[in-house]
Every structure is written in C-alpha cells, then in structure tokens.
Amino acid sequence: MSRPGAIPRISLTWLLVAQVLVIIPHLGHLPLWILGLWLGCAAWRIQILRMHAGYPNAWIKAGLMLGAAVGVLFSRGSLIGLDAGVVLLIAAFILKLLEMRTRRDALVVIFLGFFVVVSAYLFDDSMLAALYSLLPVTALLAALIGLQQSGVAAQPWATARLAAGLLLQAVPLMLLLFVFFPRLGPLWSLPLPSERAVSGLAESMAPADIAELSRSSGLAFRASFEGEVPPHEQLYWRALTFERFDGRRWSQASFAQLLPTPAWEKQGEPLRYSIVMQPSSQAWLFALDVAETGLENTRQMSDYRLQRRRPVERTLLYQVTSWPTALREPAASSDSLRRALQLPDDGDPRSRAWGAELKRQYPQPEQLVQAVLSHFNREPFGYTLRPPRLGLNSIDDFLFESRNGFCAHYAGAMVFVLRAAGIPARVVAGYQGGEYNPGGNYVQVRQFDAHAWVEYWQAGKGWVSVDPTFQVAPERIELGLEEALVDEQSFLEGSPFSPLRYRQLGWLNQLRLGWDNLNHGWQRLVLGYQGAQQLQLLQGWFGRIDARVLALSLVGAGGLLLGLLALWLFKPWQRERDPQQRLFRRFEQLLARHAVHRQPGEGARAYAERAAQALPAQAQAIGNFAAAFEAQRYAGGEARPAELRAHLAVLRRALPWRRVIWRAALLSGATRDP
Amino acid sequence: MRIRLNACLDAVNQVLLGKEPQVRLALACLLARGHLLIEDLPGMGKTTLSHALARVLGLSFQRIQFTSDLLPGDILGTSVFVKDSGQFVFHPGPIFAELVLADEINRATPKSQSALLEAMEEGQVTIEGATRALPEPFFVIATQNPVSQGGTFALPESQLDRFLMRLSLGYPAKAAEKALLLGDSRRSLLPRLEPLLDHAALALIQAEVPKVRASDALIDYVLRLVDATRSQPQFAWGLSPRASLALLAAARAWAFLDGRDYVIPEDVQAVLPSVVGHRLRERADPTGHGGGALVQWLLREVPAL
Structure with missing residues (x-):
C-alpha cells in the first residue's frame, strides 16, 4: 500500500460503495448478465483487496472486454445508440474497477462513475432520482478525497463527511448556475432510451389501443389553471384528430401536416393555464379547444391541435390560452370537407344503410346528430373495457350485435354513421377529465384518462364537438373512468398495488396527492425551467430586455465576479509597497523558474548562496544582487531601487529561460536541506 | 581587533576540538555581556x-562546584573575625572572579542558586549590609547535567x-575524538594558552558590539519572531521583552x-536556538524540557524578509 501511486484503502472502499450506489438506479433496465458480471468483478476486487487473489492478466481482461461487447451486441442488437451506450458504459465502469491499480486508474473510474450517474437521468429525472443521485456523488467524492489521503488513513466516515460537506458548500453555486446558466439547445438530437418511450396516444387508433392505454396509470400531463378549474365534464384535452378510416383503424390524413390553419374566431372568455407534459416521443401537445401558446417552434395545425417541430422527449412546460366557445372554420373549403366525408370503399353495409335512412328522416344535421346520440342513450348500449371481439365489419358488429364498448368504439361508429349520412365528421383523440389536486390547484391527467370523441361540421357553425360516450356512461365523463367501471372491477386490474386503486383510504389518498403535488412542483419549477422560463424570470428581475442584452449582461456579471475573485485571490492592495522587497520578489520569481524556491524563513544571503550553488554559471550575478540588497536593507545604505534593478537585469540576461529545469531541480533538491 | 578575536577562537578550538559553533556562540554570549548555561553530560568539555575562554581572554577564573549543602556564603564570601586586629575582615567568595564556572548548578538548594543568579543580574553582591561590586567584566558559565535529575x-x-544563552x-x-585520543591531554594544554586580549581590549569590544547596526527591516524580523511566539497556539507562552533584547544583543x-x-x-537565526530555546515551552507539554521543535518552527515559518 505504501507504493507511490497506489490507491489508498479508503478511496478503494468508497469506490466499491459508490459502484453499488451508481448502478442501483440502472438496475431496472440493465440486462441480467451485466449483474452477473458486476457481482463477479466486485467479488474479485474484494479478494484482491484482501490479498486472496491477483489482478487479472491481459488475456482475461481482453476476454472480459470482448465478452461484454458481444453481450451488449446480443442484448441490445447494436453497439451504438443510447441503450447500448449506457450498458457499455456501465460494463466499462465495472471492468475498469477490477483492473484498477494506480491513482490514475482510480481517477478514470471516478470520473466514469460521475458520467454513469448523469446517464441515469436519461431514464428517470424525477425528484426522487435527483435526490438519490446525491448519494453516489457523495461516495464518488469521498473516493476522490480518499485518493489524496495517505495509505494508512483509516477513517472512512470522516472522508464521507468531508465529501458531504463539500457537496453542501457547492449548493449556492449550484443554485446560481441553475438560475443563470444559459440553456443551450442540444447540439445533436439524442434519441431517448426505449425503456423510456412511454405509452400514450399513437398516430393511428384502433379501439384496442385505447383499452390498452386505460390499463396504464402513467402520467400524461398536469395542468395548472389561473383561477378556477373548469368542471370535469368540460375538460376535453385535444391531442390530434383522425380523418382516415380503412375499415379497421382510424388514422391522420396523410398530408394534414402541410395544410394551413383554417380561420377561427375567438369567442367568450379565455381560459389560461400552464401544462407540464411528460415526454411522449410525439410532437403534439395537449390543450383544451381552441388553444394558442407562446411556445417557440410550435404551431396550430389544420385540426386546431398544437404541434411542436420536434417530438417531446423530455418534460415540457408550456403556457396555453384557450377559447372553449370559439367558432371553428365556419366556412370550410371543399377539400377539408371531402377529407371529413371519406369512407372505405366497402364494408359495414348496415351502418351505411342506417346513415342513409337517418339522412332521410332528419334533413337538419343537428337533428341527425341528436338522433344518433339519443339512439345510443335509449338502446341498451353498455360501457366496458372488456368488449367482445368484433368481426370483419367492425362498425356493424358493434352497432347492431355486441353493443358493448368504450369511447373509441362509440366515437368511431358515430363518425362512420355521420359520414354515411353526408355530415363531415372526424374522431378527436386526447384525454378527458383528470384528477383535481386541491393541494396544488391543478389537474393531473393519466393515461387511463385517454378518450376519443367526435366533432362534426355544419355550415355557419363550423366544427362542433359531441361525445357519444356521455350518452352511454355519463359517469365516465363526470366522475372519471374508475366510477364508470365500478361494476366491472376492471379499473387498473393489471396493477393491484397502484395507490390509485385505494383512493377510498383517506390518509393514503392525501399522501398520494401531496406527493404528486411535490412532483408537480419539481417538474414545473426545476425540469420546466428551460430557456423561455429563464428568460422570463430574468426579465422579471432585470426589466424588459431582450435575450441578447440579457446574455451580454450575464457575461458581464460573470466577468465582474471573476474579476472580484481575482482581486480577492491576488490582493493587489497587499502588493509590496517597499520597492526593495518588490524587487526581491522578482529576484525570487526569477530563480523559482529554475526550481530554486525560497523558504519563508530563509534570509537573503542564505537563499542567494543556495541559488548560487544550484546555478553556478549565474553565481556572480546572484551574489551581486544579494549583496546589493543586503547593503541597502541591513547595512544602512540608501535605498537605491535602480541599482537593484540593474543587478536584476544582469541576472535575467544571464539566466536561460527555464532551461534544464530538471537539472536545477535536482541540484536544488540536493541542497535544499540546510 | 577582529583578528585578535579570531585568534582567540582558534586558540580555544585548539583545546576543545570540533566544537567551533559552540565556542563561537559562547564568545558571542560573552561579548553581548550575557551569561551562559551549558547543559550536557559530564565529561563533554x-x-x-x-x-x-578565561585563559585566552585574560580573565581570572573560579570554579564553584554546586552541591546540595552549598550555602550562599560559600559563593559570596564571609566575614571572618581576625583576632589580631579585633575586626571582621571580609573574605571574598569564588564569585569575585571575572569568569565563574558554576558547575552542576541544579544540585544546590534554591537559596544558593538565587544568590548566584542575583549576583549575575545585579553585577554586585550585598553581604552584611555592605554592597560590593563584582569585577568587570563578569561572566558566569553555569552547567547542568540533564540526565541524572535525582535530588x-x-x-x-x-x-x-537570566541566562542569555543555553x-x-x-x-x-x-x-x-580521534585527534583527542591521539594527542596530548587537553587539560595540559590549558596552562600553555597565552592571554590574547587584555581587559581594556575586551571592554572596548564589548562597547563596540551594541553599535552594530540593526536596521528597521531586521528589527521587524525580530518582532515577527517574537510576535509568532505570542500569537501561535503551539507556544505555551510568548517571549518576554527581555528575551527580544537578548536576541538582538546576541545577534x-x-x-x-x-x-x-x-x-x-x-x-538572528544563528543565535536563535541558543537564545530562545530555554525560554519556550510547547503548549502541549508546558513542564517539558525543550523548545527545540518550536525554534525549528520559528526558523522555518517566520518570514525572514
């Protein structure tokens, strides 16, 4: 252990602890063989520590490395990409710890460890994960500190306390950087790890997809309103619309992305709210009708949904203003009407016939829609998440045979019938309702709140939204999915331990809502603090200035801070006023370049003699300066800086600039001890 | 003058082999009108x-062996009744010499010790009401045996x-030591030493020494040293002004x-260990023996410039 460059025991201990702490958050997505590799390597390493085993030789190391690479290739299908990258990184972290012998190796392992800690944020950026990451960081810091301690030091807790203290001291700096450090856009786009690709609405919809979503209690987004939250049954969060139907699936119109936004008129009181959206890997945002947002790179599409240029890959905070009673596209183009009337060429003959018959009965579109809705209401239609399988003519089967289904069935069938009756209509997919959290005055919407409803077009009135599900299961709209499924007991049946299932337990529910509120705050204030929010905040502090001025002033403030720091470090006001002393300092600096450093307690004469020994070629010049200094300073001679300066200049010319430092160092090392 | 001083040093070094620095310090102590405490084992010279030193400087020499039954009178002298004249006549004690060697000073009782120390400080003794001046110059070399501390x-x-240097x-x-073993008995060399200085010359030199220039910058260094002993935590107590005066005089x-x-x-650095070593104690060990480590710290850490 006393070998120079050997790793102190404390550092090694903490590194082993840190390894455990660093890998724990990754456990959820690592392939199993990595765990085996880890346990094996850790056991080996501990045996080395106890001197019961030797270090692996080159062949074993090469084999392990190759094996790890092949393992990643097999379990991830590739060696590149984020998933494979993280696994490779962790494999490297594990293997490097095994072969680590010197301080240099330990430094590599420690920094690798920090990198692995950061990579865990790609999989989970919740508050708990962030708080947890303080643990491995502390352990890594302790290992880093331990590296500087002697090999015989044996107080691991003191080292950890020091590390935690350092971390604590860094908090103000961290806050400062968090608030002020400019948020740079990513230089390249990083695809998210596939484990993170959450369930959510997709680009196309078959009824089974929504049933799938209803089994997930994953969070979709949270919305905080300014002022009162509208009632549950008015919360229709639009995500996207489906206009094409192929007999099985509903999907978006193929060129819907390209169309310009049709005209609409703002009417009534607007609702203002902000939404913190979970990553969805899709580009569309959620909002109530008809929404506008100030978020950059986002626009309103032809079906009035909000869409970003890039998919939402991390938590996104945006402000929305909605006009729920706005008039949408009162005068539609024939193109858009034709798209809203599209039907498959054949199939579902009974539904088509029913549509045609309805059209005969009710020439007014409004009456026709009412008739369809009341049909759903009067006839024995049922709401269930376990619908029977439908045949080839799925609409017919649903409308006339099974009569049991959920929102996607009803919306799809109604749009089909309306189109058959010549009324332009489309399916809207999104979320409905959400759970109100009184503690934080916000609504949280989960995947099981996914919903589909209908909007149809009428000349002069534009697009009008109707919800056929409301006719069948009003409690789904007014109270939420759980109430609608009370009889069926199918609410979250796949996850028996979800706290959402135990809402009737008062204290548990309080706890759950409180915790959710905390997480909401974390997402809104910490994760959501991106470029726009930062600019807004700083503008609030420093007045209305544009980003460039702000950036310049931030740079200025940073410069000022650095300047103050430099002043504090170099203390120019403590600069030697005495010219003799100052010149002597310069003399010292000159000799220090040649590795002749003066000890604080060393007098001028002793120092000069030592320097003359170390630099025999310049002994004359050194001696002259020292003699002149001594004569002026101690022998009562006049202070003549010019004379000292002249001697100094001679010495500087005589000295080569940093030449053969090693030789001077050797000599001075040999003569330093008096 | 200095040539004669160097001749003195050489002469003493002829007798006491291999101890140039100590001889030089002892001479410096004498020139600075201080007294010297030598702490060493018996038989070290x-x-x-x-x-x-007494021989080459032409000083009268007396040796007092301190024992536990030594009385102050044995040092200072006593009045003896003379029958013939019917009067008390004062018989001066061994202290009335120019160079007094007080051997094993710590063997005597505090009373006898203080009789000597008082004489050292005052330069005069008071016996039976009469004050008698000690000779000029007056130089005491006291010795202690650091090992055998019993009794x-x-x-x-x-x-x-009171001692300028230890x-x-x-x-x-x-x-x-080889030269010592091969050569004559050193003691026998002693009588052959010629006085190289007389009283007048020594007095002249002692008068010259205080005129040696101590510049502002140097006084500042002495102050820094003294201040360090007073402010740094490892020192049990700081140096007294008497100590700083002694330091400057010795330097x-x-x-x-x-x-x-x-x-x-x-x-200053050359005389520092012997001048302040016996005046400093470590805080961790205030009754302990030496300030050697503290002196090394002062030499190393206090800025000399």
Whole structure:
C-alpha cells in the first residue's frame, strides 16, 4: 500500500460503495448478465483487496472486454445508440474497477462513475432520482478525497463527511448556475432510451389501443389553471384528430401536416393555464379547444391541435390560452370537407344503410346528430373495457350485435354513421377529465384518462364537438373512468398495488396527492425551467430586455465576479509597497523558474548562496544582487531601487529561460536541506 | 581587533576540538555581556571550554562546584573575625572572579542558586549590609547535567531567563575524538594558552558590539519572531521583552564576530536556538524540557524578509 501511486484503502472502499450506489438506479433496465458480471468483478476486487487473489492478466481482461461487447451486441442488437451506450458504459465502469491499480486508474473510474450517474437521468429525472443521485456523488467524492489521503488513513466516515460537506458548500453555486446558466439547445438530437418511450396516444387508433392505454396509470400531463378549474365534464384535452378510416383503424390524413390553419374566431372568455407534459416521443401537445401558446417552434395545425417541430422527449412546460366557445372554420373549403366525408370503399353495409335512412328522416344535421346520440342513450348500449371481439365489419358488429364498448368504439361508429349520412365528421383523440389536486390547484391527467370523441361540421357553425360516450356512461365523463367501471372491477386490474386503486383510504389518498403535488412542483419549477422560463424570470428581475442584452449582461456579471475573485485571490492592495522587497520578489520569481524556491524563513544571503550553488554559471550575478540588497536593507545604505534593478537585469540576461529545469531541480533538491 | 578575536577562537578550538559553533556562540554570549548555561553530560568539555575562554581572554577564573549543602556564603564570601586586629575582615567568595564556572548548578538548594543568579543580574553582591561590586567584566558559565535529575532543584523559568544563552556541547565528531585520543591531554594544554586580549581590549569590544547596526527591516524580523511566539497556539507562552533584547544583543555580537557592522537575518537565526530555546515551552507539554521543535518552527515559518 505504501507504493507511490497506489490507491489508498479508503478511496478503494468508497469506490466499491459508490459502484453499488451508481448502478442501483440502472438496475431496472440493465440486462441480467451485466449483474452477473458486476457481482463477479466486485467479488474479485474484494479478494484482491484482501490479498486472496491477483489482478487479472491481459488475456482475461481482453476476454472480459470482448465478452461484454458481444453481450451488449446480443442484448441490445447494436453497439451504438443510447441503450447500448449506457450498458457499455456501465460494463466499462465495472471492468475498469477490477483492473484498477494506480491513482490514475482510480481517477478514470471516478470520473466514469460521475458520467454513469448523469446517464441515469436519461431514464428517470424525477425528484426522487435527483435526490438519490446525491448519494453516489457523495461516495464518488469521498473516493476522490480518499485518493489524496495517505495509505494508512483509516477513517472512512470522516472522508464521507468531508465529501458531504463539500457537496453542501457547492449548493449556492449550484443554485446560481441553475438560475443563470444559459440553456443551450442540444447540439445533436439524442434519441431517448426505449425503456423510456412511454405509452400514450399513437398516430393511428384502433379501439384496442385505447383499452390498452386505460390499463396504464402513467402520467400524461398536469395542468395548472389561473383561477378556477373548469368542471370535469368540460375538460376535453385535444391531442390530434383522425380523418382516415380503412375499415379497421382510424388514422391522420396523410398530408394534414402541410395544410394551413383554417380561420377561427375567438369567442367568450379565455381560459389560461400552464401544462407540464411528460415526454411522449410525439410532437403534439395537449390543450383544451381552441388553444394558442407562446411556445417557440410550435404551431396550430389544420385540426386546431398544437404541434411542436420536434417530438417531446423530455418534460415540457408550456403556457396555453384557450377559447372553449370559439367558432371553428365556419366556412370550410371543399377539400377539408371531402377529407371529413371519406369512407372505405366497402364494408359495414348496415351502418351505411342506417346513415342513409337517418339522412332521410332528419334533413337538419343537428337533428341527425341528436338522433344518433339519443339512439345510443335509449338502446341498451353498455360501457366496458372488456368488449367482445368484433368481426370483419367492425362498425356493424358493434352497432347492431355486441353493443358493448368504450369511447373509441362509440366515437368511431358515430363518425362512420355521420359520414354515411353526408355530415363531415372526424374522431378527436386526447384525454378527458383528470384528477383535481386541491393541494396544488391543478389537474393531473393519466393515461387511463385517454378518450376519443367526435366533432362534426355544419355550415355557419363550423366544427362542433359531441361525445357519444356521455350518452352511454355519463359517469365516465363526470366522475372519471374508475366510477364508470365500478361494476366491472376492471379499473387498473393489471396493477393491484397502484395507490390509485385505494383512493377510498383517506390518509393514503392525501399522501398520494401531496406527493404528486411535490412532483408537480419539481417538474414545473426545476425540469420546466428551460430557456423561455429563464428568460422570463430574468426579465422579471432585470426589466424588459431582450435575450441578447440579457446574455451580454450575464457575461458581464460573470466577468465582474471573476474579476472580484481575482482581486480577492491576488490582493493587489497587499502588493509590496517597499520597492526593495518588490524587487526581491522578482529576484525570487526569477530563480523559482529554475526550481530554486525560497523558504519563508530563509534570509537573503542564505537563499542567494543556495541559488548560487544550484546555478553556478549565474553565481556572480546572484551574489551581486544579494549583496546589493543586503547593503541597502541591513547595512544602512540608501535605498537605491535602480541599482537593484540593474543587478536584476544582469541576472535575467544571464539566466536561460527555464532551461534544464530538471537539472536545477535536482541540484536544488540536493541542497535544499540546510 | 577582529583578528585578535579570531585568534582567540582558534586558540580555544585548539583545546576543545570540533566544537567551533559552540565556542563561537559562547564568545558571542560573552561579548553581548550575557551569561551562559551549558547543559550536557559530564565529561563533554564544559570545564575545558570555560577555562580556555578565561585563559585566552585574560580573565581570572573560579570554579564553584554546586552541591546540595552549598550555602550562599560559600559563593559570596564571609566575614571572618581576625583576632589580631579585633575586626571582621571580609573574605571574598569564588564569585569575585571575572569568569565563574558554576558547575552542576541544579544540585544546590534554591537559596544558593538565587544568590548566584542575583549576583549575575545585579553585577554586585550585598553581604552584611555592605554592597560590593563584582569585577568587570563578569561572566558566569553555569552547567547542568540533564540526565541524572535525582535530588536536584531544577531552575525555574524566571531564573533560566537570566541566562542569555543555553548551549549543549554534544559528543565530538569522530575525527575530533580521534585527534583527542591521539594527542596530548587537553587539560595540559590549558596552562600553555597565552592571554590574547587584555581587559581594556575586551571592554572596548564589548562597547563596540551594541553599535552594530540593526536596521528597521531586521528589527521587524525580530518582532515577527517574537510576535509568532505570542500569537501561535503551539507556544505555551510568548517571549518576554527581555528575551527580544537578548536576541538582538546576541545577534549583534554574532554579526560582530562575523566581521560585519550590521546585522542580517542569518545572524538572528544563528543565535536563535541558543537564545530562545530555554525560554519556550510547547503548549502541549508546558513542564517539558525543550523548545527545540518550536525554534525549528520559528526558523522555518517566520518570514525572514
């Protein structure tokens, strides 16, 4: 252990602890063989520590490395990409710890460890994960500190306390950087790890997809309103619309992305709210009708949904203003009407016939829609998440045979019938309702709140939204999915331990809502603090200035801070006023370049003699300066800086600039001890 | 003058082999009008050193062996009734010599010790109401045996402070000891030493030493040293002003011996261990023996410039 460059025991201990702490958050997505590799390597390493085993030789190391690479290739299908990258990184972290012998190796392992800690944020950026990451960081810091301690030091807790203290001291700096450090856009786009690709609405919809979503209690987004939250049954969060139907699936119109936004008129009181959206890997945002947002790179599409240029890959905070009673596209183009009337060429003959018959009965579109809705209401239609399988003519089967289904069935069938009756209509997919959290005055919407409803077009009135599900299961709209499924007991049946299932337990529910509120705050204030929010905040502090001025002033403030720091470090006001002393300092600096450093307690004469020994070629010049200094300073001679300066200049010319430092160092090392 | 001083040093070094620095310090101590405490084992040449110094400087020499039954009168002298004249006649004690060697000073009782120490400080003694001046110059070399401490009375700090310097001679180097073993008995060389200085010359030199220049910058260094002993936590107590005066005086004498008429920090550093070593204690060990480590710390850490 006393070998120079050997790793102190404390550092090694903490590194082993840190390894455990660093890998724990990754456990959820690592392939199993990595765990085996880890346990094996850790056991080996501990045996080395106890001197019961030797270090692996080159062949074993090469084999392990190759094996790890092949393992990643097999379990991830590739060696590149984020998933494979993280696994490779962790494999490297594990293997490097095994072969680590010197301080240099330990430094590599420690920094690798920090990198692995950061990579865990790609999989989970919740508050708990962030708080947890303080643990491995502390352990890594302790290992880093331990590296500087002697090999015989044996107080691991003191080292950890020091590390935690350092971390604590860094908090103000961290806050400062968090608030002020400019948020740079990513230089390249990083695809998210596939484990993170959450369930959510997709680009196309078959009824089974929504049933799938209803089994997930994953969070979709949270919305905080300014002022009162509208009632549950008015919360229709639009995500996207489906206009094409192929007999099985509903999907978006193929060129819907390209169309310009049709005209609409703002009417009534607007609702203002902000939404913190979970990553969805899709580009569309959620909002109530008809929404506008100030978020950059986002626009309103032809079906009035909000869409970003890039998919939402991390938590996104945006402000929305909605006009729920706005008039949408009162005068539609024939193109858009034709798209809203599209039907498959054949199939579902009974539904088509029913549509045609309805059209005969009710020439007014409004009456026709009412008739369809009341049909759903009067006839024995049922709401269930376990619908029977439908045949080839799925609409017919649903409308006339099974009569049991959920929102996607009803919306799809109604749009089909309306189109058959010549009324332009489309399916809207999104979320409905959400759970109100009184503690934080916000609504949280989960995947099981996914919903589909209908909007149809009428000349002069534009697009009008109707919800056929409301006719069948009003409690789904007014109270939420759980109430609608009370009889069926199918609410979250796949996850028996979800706290959402135990809402009737008062204290548990309080706890759950409180915790959710905390997480909401974390997402809104910490994760959501991106470029726009930062600019807004700083503008609030420093007045209305544009980003460039702000950036310049931030740079200025940073410069000022650095300047103050430099002043504090170099203390120019403590600069030697005495010219003799100052010149002597310069003399010292000159000799220090040649590795002749003066000890604080060393007098001028002793120092000069030592320097003359170390630099025999310049002994004359050194001696002259020292003699002149001594004569002026101690022998009562006049202070003549010019004379000292002249001697100094001679010495500087005589000295080569940093030449053969090693030789001077050797000599001075040999003569330093008096 | 300096040539004669160097001749003195050479002469003493002829007798006491391999102890140039200690001889030089002892001479500096004498030139600075201070008294010297030598702490060493028996047989290291303490007596030889004092005797040789007395010879070459032309001083009268007396040796007092301190024992536990030594009385102050044995040091100072007593009045004896003379029958013939019917009067008391004062018989001066051994202290009335110019160079007094007080051997094993810590063997005597505090009362006898203080009789000597008082004489050292005052330069005069008062016996039976009559004040008698001690000879001029007056130089005491006291010795202590640091090993055998049984039945001794250790000098308290206040009395240690009376000595300008404390020295330790130490074992001779191998070469010096070989020369010692091969050559004549050193004691026999002593009578052959010629006085190289007379009283007038010594007085002149002692008067010259305080005139050696101590510049502002140097005084600042002395102050920094003294201040460090007073402010740093490892020191049990700081140096007294008497100690800083002693330090400066010794440094002047050292510079004078070096042939300079000004003091440089190196002079202060040369005399620092022997001048302040016995005046400092570590806080961790206030009753302990030495300030050696503290002195090394001062030499190393206090900025010399």
